[in-house]
Amino acid sequence: MSSLPTSTPAAQGVDAAGVQAFLDALESDPGIEPHSLMLLRHGQVVASGWWAPYAVERPQLLYSLSKSFTATAAGFAVAEGLIRLDDPVISYFPEFDADVTDPRSRAMLVRHVASMASGHLEETLDRARAQDPGELVRGFLLVPPERDPGTVFAYNQPATYTLGAIVQRVTGRKLTEYLRPRLFDPLGIGQVGWIHDRRGRELGFSGLHATTDAIARLGLLYLRGGMWEGERLLPESWVAEATRVQISPGAPAEGGWTDWQQGYGFQFWMSRHGYRGDGAYGQFCVVLPEQDAVLAITSETVDMQRVLELAWVHLLPAFAAGPLPGHEAADAALADRLTHLALPPADGKADPAGRAEEGETCFAPHGGSCTDQPTLTAVEVGPGGRVTLVDDGDRLELGLGAGEAGWTVVDEPVPVAVSGGWTDEETLAVDVAFLETPHHLLVTCSLADRTFTARWRTQPLHAGPLRRMRAPRSA
Known part of the structure; x- marks a missing residue:
């Protein structure tokens, strides 16, 4: 490049x-x-x-x-002459022709889905998925627009999905x-x-x-x-x-x-x-x-x-x-x-006094489940700043305090940067930045009851286990 x-x-x-x-x-x-x-x-x-x-x-x-x-x-x-903006969307999906009977859906043109002007008044993603969980284009076309296509704007994920399809x-x-x-x-x-x-x-x-x-x-x-x-x-x-x-x-x-x-x-x-x-x-x-x-x-x-x-x-x-x-x-x-831009790391010590010789401690979700990341089932903490997130059967091993500027970078199985540590003798607070996304997962472990909480600082819009918090390696 x-x-x-x-x-x-x-x-x-x-x-x-x-x-x-x-x-x-x-x-x-x-x-x-x-x-x-x-x-x-x-x-x-x-x-x-x-x-x-x-x-x-x-x-x-x-x-x-x-x-x-x-x-x-x-x-x-x-x-390349493969698409015409004034073609009806339905003409590219003839297998749905018999199902899509609403006249506004049938009048929807390629230019309408390209410009978020499908005639719907609001986002249709949930309704389209409900109509057809396995084929979003069909589900979208089965949601009747409230207005004529080309007359109103609504930011609408299935419109772009259909253009891409x-x-x-x-x-x-x-x-x-x-x-x-x-x-x-x-x-x-x-x-x-x-x-x-x-x-x-x-x-x-x-x-x-x-x-x-x-x-x-x-x-x-x-x-x-x-x-x-x-x-x-x-x-x-x-x-x-x-x-x-x-x-x-x-x-x-x-x-x-x-x-x-x-x-x-x-x-x-x-x-x-x-x-x-x-x-x-x-x-x-x-x-x-x-x-x-x-x-x-x-x-x-x-x-x-x-x-x-x-x-x-x-x-x-x-x-x-x-x-x-x-x-x-x-x-x-x-x-x-x-050349010297850097984010401040979270505060904390990798190994506070009195914990360096202790063995591994396992923390369970506070309240029985982690609502922000349901697939996260356990946090394991060992000596030397070793922290492991157990998520959907995967083990994401993290380290604390060893990296440049207070961040420790781990590339596999998911690219993350980790900062934080023990804020007192009973509390471990870890900031996990998923480096190929905008998101941080904030994990706090309490020795008092051997439980943890985890919350996303901003909620990922593509839900799933943590192993998906990285770029697909496809092209």
Whole structure:
């Protein structure tokens, strides 16, 4: 994989002080845990950093930012004549023709599912699964839209799933397989993985794992109108249609127009500045055509609007019309900071006095079951900071206090970073960061009753045993 070209911020007309202020704001906000950041201007990387224990080479779960990659696959299929936006969705699934009788469902076009304009008034995922647990497309089409397709917006996972299913059907390939020679290889994107369902279909609406670098490259492709290194990959017409308002979300929320109410394209959100793909808990690909810039971010937060607000406040004023001479010291200070980014570890001792010689202690779930992670059945603690999570029959062995900056990284069977330890002689508190996702599992063991509690700091949207908290190794 070739590296993207790099430059100093000042050479590309970016004031390093604005980037520093953005970093300050991210790090000081208690509701945001930044994991990575890449800022590109005029096609050059002017700032990039990963907060240890997160690292440049690790893929991240992108959640709904996956949708923008699904749209890109659809764009290729349209360009190749495999899909037509004005075809009825049902025409791609003739086996459901007799079952789908609602006239609005039958009138739903490919462009409607691409733009979240299926005619439904709200999310249909649970209802579609109830209609057909084994075939989400059929279940979706059996949920009658309340309005005519194309007239209302509703953020709707089965709409994107259906778009991805159409691409996979007409190409005979999984999304990752279809995108590999058309997108991933030309852009220099390395290994990716996409969660699939029981039918073997990649989800489309979520589940893609890719690096921050891959996010930045996708944004740069769209910023350039579908061109990459002098070669046209995506039709300019597709990029233009995907990144303009196809449907309006409706009336603004109380307090004004947020970045989720500016309009929706083909699996891209319009923003108050530019447009973006985004995913739950703070995964962003922000494209700023007026500034000729791309911002890629991975993080853990429930306040995604706040991240965008900070970018508008601190980064937008940092863009100048031309180079900024005399900013060498500021550029050097930013570069140094970006190489030393790190998250603070949880407090605790690996082996407090009086416990080093004790044998292994097994802790059972407090109250008889772990409600946040039902498959977690036991925590075993031994001398030397050894902690083992027993989850769905798997044993995830962790260590404490041996790693750089207070984090211990374990790559198998699941990539995690661990911090924390004994906060007193009776209490062990461990922070387990699942490094290929945004999520942390906080485990607390009590010697008094030999029980543990475990809670997710942010709840994973793809439930299952802990062994699934990693990128699929598929493409």
